[in-house]
Amino acid sequence: MSQGLPYDKITSAYAGTIVYPPKGTYGPRMQQDLQLVLLHTGELELTIDGSRHAVKPGQAVLLKPQHQEYFAFAETQESWHRWITLDLASLTDEEQDYLDKLPFSMPIPEALNTMTDMMLALQNDYLRQDELMRSLGYSAFQMFTARISLTKQQELHPSVVAALGYIRQHYMEDIALHDLAGAAGVSPEHLVRLFHVHHQMTPIRYLWQYRVLKATELLSQSGLSVGEIAARCGFKTAFHLSRLVKEQTGSTPSDIRKAAWGTAN
Missing domain, CATH: 1.10.10.60 (Homeodomain-like)
Structure with missing residues (x-):
């Protein structure tokens, strides 16, 4: 897993959290980074390159660079999601191909929730370029890929x-x-x-x-x-x-x- 995306390709990492109101939308945007999105409440219809994906509460999804995205949240309730973003240096064709082949979603592992909590708590004291934040973000990505391999x-x-x-x-x-x-x-x-x-x-x-x-x-x-x-x-x-x-x-x-x-x- 770490061979597919080397640690030194991570230039910065940060986490975020937001609650969207009913019928909230975001985008379209071109995804520039690698992002883990954790949906906790509500619903999300995520359109990637014209293909629609229904995301339910309790799911984590992996968003990959160089794909167009559009977010449409639940129509009748608030939708809360958190995310971890990894800013990347220029990828080789092999590294981009590796990311594109990774699965889209999985149930949120508790360890990934904990890692997101940790990054949110620390980022007021650390810059997103600091090694601690980069290593935590990279570890979250590894958690996702490791758990995917276990479920398969x-x-x-x-x-x-x-x-x-x-x-x-x-x-x-x-x-x-x-x-x-x-x-x-x-x-x-x-x-x-x-x-x-x-x-x-x-x-x-x-x-x-x-x-x-x-x-x-x-x-x-x-x-x-x-x-x-x-x-x-x-x-x-x-x-x-x-x-x-x-x-x-x-x-x-x-x-x-x-x-x-x-x-x-």
């Missing part, structure tokens, strides 16, 4: 599903490629090929991304030390955890914890 598991090859299940049950242990292949019932070489087809990465890279995800959850939701979290999530050392978290999220463990606990200054 029924479409995956059975061996990939088995390997993913093994990773989620044993990520805190010392896992090698042959362990995953054994759980999946295929050769290591075949499992690597399957992961490249379904996830555009190796099984071991997926494992480390999953460990980073679990580590960031513990950083945000627990008082455990970085060393304790490293041991619980399969990292060799606290330094190893810190390095991979920084590489994948753009934030240090300390940044993530401060943002989650509301102690950033």
